Amino acid sequence: MSTSILFDAPGPKTVARHRLYSVIGLVFVLGVAAFFVWRLADSDQFEYRKWEPFVSPVYLETLLVDGLLETLKMAFSAVIAAVVFGVILGIGKLSDHAWVRWPCWAVVEFWRAVPVLLVMILVFYSWGIDRGVSGAYWSVVFALTVYNGAVLAEVFRAGVLAVPKGQSEAAYALGMRKSQVMWVVLLPQAVKIMLPAIISQCVVALKDTSLGYAVAAPGLTFVGKQIYGDPDFGGNQVPTVFVLAVIYIVVNLLLTGVATWVQKRFVGERKPLEVSMVTAVGTGATGGPL
Amino acid sequence: MHVVWDNREAVALAFGYTLLLFLISGVLSMVLGTFLAALRVGPVAVLRLAGTAYVTVVRNTPLLIVLIFFRIAGPKMGIKFNFVDITIGDVRLNNVFTACVVGLTVYTSAFVCEALRAGINAVPLGQAEAARAIGLPFGGVMRTVVLPQAIRAALPPMASVQIALLKNTTVAGALGVVEAFARMRGLTNDNAPERISLFIAFALIFVVLVEILSLFANRLERRWRIA
Numbered sequence: 001m002s003t004s005i006l007f008d009a010p011g012p013k014t015v016a017r018h019r020l021y022s023v024i025g026l027v028f029v030l031g032v033a034a035f036f037v038w039r040l041a042d043s044d045q046f047e048y049r050k051w052e053p054f055v056s057p058v059y060l061e062t063l064l065v066d067g068l069l070e071t072l073k074m075a076f077s078a079v080i081a082a083v084v085f086g087v088i089l090g091i092g093k094l095s096d097h098a099w100v101r102w103p104c105w106a107v108v109e110f111w112r113a114v115p116v117l118l119v120m121i122l123v124f125y126s127w128g129i130d131r132g133v134s135g136a137y138w139s140v141v142f143a144l145t146v147y148n149g150a151v152l153a154e155v156f157r158a159g160v161l162a163v164p165k166g167q168s169e170a171a172y173a174l175g176m177r178k179s180q181v182m183w184v185v186l187l188p189q190a191v192k193i194m195l196p197a198i199i200s201q202c203v204v205a206l207k208d209t210s211l212g213y214a215v216a217a218p219g220l221t222f223v224g225k226q227i228y229g230d231p232d233f234g235g236n237q238v239p240t241v242f243v244l245a246v247i248y249i250v251v252n253l254l255l256t257g258v259a260t261w262v263q264k265r266f267v268g269e270r271k272p273l274e275v276s277m278v279t280a281v282g283t284g285a286t287g288g289p290l
Numbered sequence: 291m292h293v294v295w296d297n298r299e300a301v302a303l304a305f306g307y308t309l310l311l312f313l314i315s316g317v318l319s320m321v322l323g324t325f326l327a328a329l330r331v332g333p334v335a336v337l338r339l340a341g342t343a344y345v346t347v348v349r350n351t352p353l354l355i356v357l358i359f360f361r362i363a364g365p366k367m368g369i370k371f372n373f374v375d376i377t378i379g380d381v382r383l384n385n386v387f388t389a390c391v392v393g394l395t396v397y398t399s400a401f402v403c404e405a406l407r408a409g410i411n412a413v414p415l416g417q418a419e420a421a422r423a424i425g426l427p428f429g430g431v432m433r434t435v436v437l438p439q440a441i442r443a444a445l446p447p448m449a450s451v452q453i454a455l456l457k458n459t460t461v462a463g464a465l466g467v468v469e470a471f472a473r474m475r476g477l478t479n480d481n482a483p484e485r486i487s488l489f490i491a492f493a494l495i496f497v498v499l500v501e502i503l504s505l506f507a508n509r510l511e512r513r514w515r516i517a
Contacts, residue, residue, distance in 0.1 A: 025334055038410070043368050069374075110493070121478065211352075213354055237362050238366050239356075241355060253346075
């Protein structure tokens with residue numbers, strides 16, 4: 001709802017009041033910023049030594065190649081596997097046979113409710129620990145796959161159900177079989193609706209790759225830990241966290257931009273498809289997954 | 291399963307920490323998130339911008355980075371939480387716990403803000419227009435027409451956010467709070483052959499907690515539903 005509907009056009013008194021709020025707000029925001037800058041300066045966070053790794057090419061290369069590239073590789077392996085896993089579970093949940101539907105439902109509910117870290121540590125200890133870096137890498141990918149796959153199964157189911165009913169009715173009327181209706185008629189249209197949701201899920205997967213920290217998996221957090229653990233840089237935790245956050249934010253904003261563009265290009269003005277953790281009873285305007 | 295049973299007190303304590311992290315950050319994030327949502331739908335441009343900036347930055351930063359900021363980078367720049375040291379029985383709430391609560395609150399409140407905003411945006415324009423047309427003042431429009439509908443529409447996403455928070459508390463386990471995840475890791479280290487059953491036990495407790503929350507949200511939604 002546009003907020004302007006809620007208010008009258010402000011009169012002179014209100015304009016003055018809003019101006020006062022603006023000033024107070026500005027002072028508050030600047031105050032918070034100033035506090036942080038003061039804390040940073042007071043604890044010598046601006047000294048060159050602490051920022052050195054982020055301006056020297058060797059470290060930048062490490063940060064981008066061993067950090068960002070590994071993180072992106074992990075996220076995309078996980079998302080691709082999750083899409084496959086999600087499609088299978090999503091189709092399973094739509095099945096006409098109860099003996100297919102119920103196990104798929106149980107699997108989805110289980111993996112959706114279990115924290116990613118628990119899965120990660122289980123896979124790492126039982127399989128990855130003897131396999132060094134690649135063991136940690138695939139432990140993260142596996143954990144992210146099952147979690148995001150379970151979420152995407154719901155997205156997928158919602159996507160298929162969002163295709164107008166007349167489409168499948170018409171397809172059945174033409175004499176198509178169930179699998180044909182699914183693969184030829186429903187799926188292509190559902191994918192179009194689902195695409196933005198899948199891309200937003202990429203953002204979630206990308207953010208969750210940072211959890212590889214717990215099993216020392218390669219990626220941005222691992223490189224960050226090495227940098228701030230290096231005594232040469234004088235314990236530069238603050239600059240490192242700052243730089244890592246900026247990298248994540250930039251990549252995620254790019255992905256969100258792509259999702260918005262895809263939404264506009266393929267889906268149009270229709271509301272983006274989003275799936276809640278809770279089975280919505282009402283109309284269910286839902287927020288994005290975390 | 292006997293490992294979980296033999297260590298039942300430690301496991302219970304661990305889940306106590308999980309629930310404490312969840313409850314404290316849940317309440318705080320709802321307060322901060324509501325405040326942010328008010329800033330973002332309010333008429334003051336500066337505050338709107340500040341709210342938008344906060345949500346954009348925090349939502350696109352991984353939770354782990356937010357927690358590392360408060361837990362590891364914070365002390366380096368003098369932001370410590372040493373003034374908190376509460377002991378209640380076996381539960382000790384110290385600076386590590388507080389740093390994790392603050393991190394979880396800061397992270398979750400951005401999502402709470404978005405959930406509330408989605409709720410407000412879900413109220414059809416005509417509702418507010420009609421309320422204005424019958425002569426209700428701003429307070430009346432908000433209190434009797436817009437907010438009741440917005441809160442109902444915001445409930446499902448809000449429940450998702452809080453469920454996500456419950457699962458996100460495990461990240462605090464990677465940073466020094468001995469909650470469920472850290473306890474499971476410790477027990478797995480000591481009882482390697484039992485790791486599958488340990489995982490299943492901990493995972494099932496999480497499933498039960500999530501189902502309880504989800505059931506609660508469903509009940510609330512049914513009770514509040516009109517027509």
